[in-house]
Amino acid sequence: MGPWCAALYDRMMAPLERGRFQAIRKQLLRQARGNVVEIGSGTGVNFPYYTAAEHVIALDPDPFMVARSLPRATQAAVPITVLLARAEALPFPAHTFDTVVGTLVFCTIPDPLQALCELQRISKPAGTALFFEHVRVHRPLAGRLQDGLTPVWKRLAGGCHLNRDTLALLTQAGFDVTSIEPHYQGLFLVIAATTPSPSIAPRLA
Numbered sequence: 001m002g003p004w005c006a007a008l009y010d011r012m013m014a015p016l017e018r019g020r021f022q023a024i025r026k027q028l029l030r031q032a033r034g035n036v037v038e039i040g041s042g043t044g045v046n047f048p049y050y051t052a053a054e055h056v057i058a059l060d061p062d063p064f065m066v067a068r069s070l071p072r073a074t075q076a077a078v079p080i081t082v083l084l085a086r087a088e089a090l091p092f093p094a095h096t097f098d099t100v101v102g103t104l105v106f107c108t109i110p111d112p113l114q115a116l117c118e119l120q121r122i123s124k125p126a127g128t129a130l131f132f133e134h135v136r137v138h139r140p141l142a143g144r145l146q147d148g149l150t151p152v153w154k155r156l157a158g159g160c161h162l163n164r165d166t167l168a169l170l171t172q173a174g175f176d177v178t179s180i181e182p183h184y185q186g187l188f189l190v191i192a193a194t195t196p197s198p199s200i201a202p203r204l205a
């Protein structure tokens, strides 16, 4: 995302965080237990909300975002290790994590399906997956507006696509979605899922 996005990110997000996001993050992340991995952890905005995890490994490929997240990692209630890495190539062995987490990240990851397959690979069988994402809405006019705005928006906002159908990608990657909670008229979704047992291959098209 670069130095400017990293410097401005928390300030730009502050109205949304004060609005509903802080409560959403708190509710979502208290479900993160055991050995946890968070992809695209950015400035570490989720770090204060981990209360039940044993250990969190948080990763992001942007060194400017990672640098901003380090003070939050040291102040967190649980141990958090921050790494520079891309979600499409996770540097962990298979079946390592009890919980995988991603918030507002699948809009930006260049290959979200590959990232989801990687999350499945490193997750323990029947592990927990917790996501909070903005998505393409299923209202024709609003969806087309998101499609139209995305080429410009992704240049301004560090590669963020307004029109990713992340729920469809999750299903395509083989996650078993257990709950979906829409916010802001379905523009944002809180999604809980489980990873299938290793015998079930990801459903890549």
Ligand SMILES: C[S@@+](CC[C@H](N)C(=O)[O-])C[C@H]1O[C@@H](n2cnc3c(N)ncnc32)[C@H](O)[C@@H]1O
Pocket: 001, 039, 040, 041, 042, 043, 045, 046, 059, 060, 061, 062, 065, 085, 086, 087, 088, 102, 103, 104, 105, 108, 109, 110, 111, 160
């Ligand atoms: C919109 S920010 C979200 C930050 C934070 N997760 C949150 O909830 O506010 C998207 C983050 O995804 C990161 N990102 C971009 N490409 C990525 C990739 N290939 N793998 C993992 N993270 C990536 C960006 O560097 C950025 O920190």
